[in-house]
Amino acid sequence: MTHMRAKTDRGAMSFHAGLAAEERIALDYERRGFTVARQRWRGRSGEVDLIVRDGDGLIFIEVKQSRSFDRAAQRISAAQMRRIYTCAEEFLGAEPNGSLTDVRFDVALVNGYGETHIIENAFGHG
Secondary structure (H helix, E strand, C coil): CCHHHHHHHHHHHHHHHHHHHHHHHHHHHHHCEEEEEEEEEEEEEEEEEEEEEEEEEEEEEEEEEEECCHHHHCCCCHHHHHHHHHHHHHCCCCCCCHHHHHEEEEEEEECCCCCCEEECCCCCCC
């Protein structure tokens, strides 16, 4: 039982650390003049951590938190990128310009010290 509880406690800590990282990144984008459209937006194919408005365009942001920036970056898979594209397409269905909306895909890394590193246009649409 102790092993299972430790695993559950780690999962809860990881979940809350992820929420804190997403909030930190949302505040960073807001400070830079972007408007947060959605946090943890869930579509039929999955979830996007953060969606912000850049004028008439949108930025879809995947937030990764780990002990180091390198470890956080390594946690992004090709399957995850495909899921984000699919979610973005679904979200764009409700936008005035639909799939013609200017979009960008960023990755936001948060290390164990709470420092952030934003990679703009981290992966192209494809």
